[in-house]
Amino acid sequence: MVTERTDKGMTAGNAAGGFQGSSDYVASEELMSAVNIAIALEKPLLIKGEPGTGKTMLARAISDALGKELIIWNIKSTTKAKDGLYLYDTVQRLYDSQFGEGDVSDIGAYIRYGKLGEAFRSDAQAVLLIDEIDKADLEFPNDLLWELDQMEFYIPETKETVAAKKRPIVIITSNAEKELPDAFLRRCIFHYIEFPTQEKMEEIVRVHYPDIEAHLLAQAMEEFYRIRSVRDLQKKPGTSELLDWLRALMLSGISPERLSAELGLPHLGVLLKKDRDIDTVRGGGSFDGRSRGFY
Ligand SMILES: Nc1ncnc2c1ncn2[C@@H]1O[C@H](COP(=O)(O)OP(=O)(O)OP(=O)(O)O)[C@@H](O)[C@H]1O
Numbered sequence: 642m643v644t645e646r647t648d649k650g651m652t653a654g655n656a657a658g659g660f661q662g663s664s665d666y667v668a669s670e671e672l673m674s675a676v677n678i679a680i681a682l683e684k685p686l687l688i689k690g691e692p693g694t695g696k697t698m699l700a701r702a703i704s705d706a707l708g709k710e711l712i713i714w715n716i717k718s719t720t721k722a723k724d725g726l727y728l729y730d731t732v733q734r735l736y737d738s739q740f741g742e743g744d745v746s747d748i749g750a751y752i753r754y755g756k757l758g759e760a761f762r763s764d765a766q767a768v769l770l771i772d773e774i775d776k777a778d779l780e781f782p783n784d785l786l787w788e789l790d791q792m793e794f795y796i797p798e799t800k801e802t803v804a805a806k807k808r809p810i811v812i813i814t815s816n817a818e819k820e821l822p823d824a825f826l827r828r829c830i831f832h833y834i835e836f837p838t839q840e841k842m843e844e845i846v847r848v849h850y851p852d853i854e855a856h857l858l859a860q861a862m863e864e865f866y867r868i869r870s871v872r873d874l875q876k877k878p879g880t881s882e883l884l885d886w887l888r889a890l891m892l893s894g895i896s897p898e899r900l901s902a903e904l905g906l907p908h909l910g911v912l913l914k915k916d917r918d919i920d921t922v923r924g925g926g927s928f929d930g931r932s933r934g935f936y
């Protein structure tokens with residue numbers, strides 16, 4: 642199994658190959674390696690990390706970089722494992738039996754596949770993103786163990802087994818709202834996306850805004866990391882907030898010189914979403930290992 646070659650000519654032996662980030666996604670060496678190992682071992686990759694650290698975007702980047710279709714299964718609090726497999730559309734069948742002209746004895750025509758079913762039935766290998774798995778109840782991950790291990794499921798109504806034509810690359814994200822069951826964790830490769838260093842963050846920003854003025858970026862970055870270091874923030878700003886803030890600064894033509902704590906930072910509401918945090922930061926806050934400042 643481990644010598645099976647992927648589309649990128651990668652084997653488990655040179656698992657550092659394959660996924661190398663994409664033109665609009667900056668991945669650390671560790672993340673690239675986790676992705677490639679998960680692909681080589683044919684196991685789901687479980688990604689955790691602070692909000693906005695690129696967990697969801699990762700699946701899109703893998704699909705772009707490897708030229709594979711992306712199938713997204715967004716998990717909600719009400720999602721059940723079976724929703725991802727199939728649904729038997731009895732209502733349509735009943736309707737057709739009363740008002741339709743066709744033959745309703747073909748139950749297969751009333752099977753609607755879920756996202757996992759879609760990924761299994763795809764002729765080419767797909768990237769399946771199971772996004773925010775921790776939103777569902779605790780049974781959800783356990784209910785998927787068989788399907789993710791064996792890559793198949795049985796439909797009693799048609800007495801058919803749907804087996805993956807090509808094992809999908811499975812990326813699972815979690816915000817750690819709930820702990821996932823051990824049996825589920827055991828079957829996954831795990832990677833925690835660390836919050837980007839200032840250097841990595843500059844790379845990420847440049848992917849989104851290649852023409853951003855260097856001085857504005859440097860000044861904004863300094864202030865952003867200073868705000869993140871304010872103690873007792875209820876919600877630290879993340880990558881998305883920084884990207885939105887930079888956009889707001891560029892759109893309103895703010896000069897880099899204007900970005901200083903003493904002058905009061907503009908558009909603070911783009912970075913901070915809790916009124917108490919805005920008060921804390923405006924009031925000077927207390928910092929982890931940095932000097933006090935006034936916003
Ligand atoms: N490494 C990265 N390279 C490029 N863009 C990134 C990266 N990390 C984050 N971003 C950008 O930050 C934003 C948030 O990313 P994403 O939605 O993937 O985060 P997330 O971890 O899924 O967040 P949440 O936990 O809130 O769902 C996106 O606009 C994305 O483009």
Ligand SMILES: [Mg+2]
Pocket residue numbers: 696697698772814
């Ligand atoms: Mg996400």
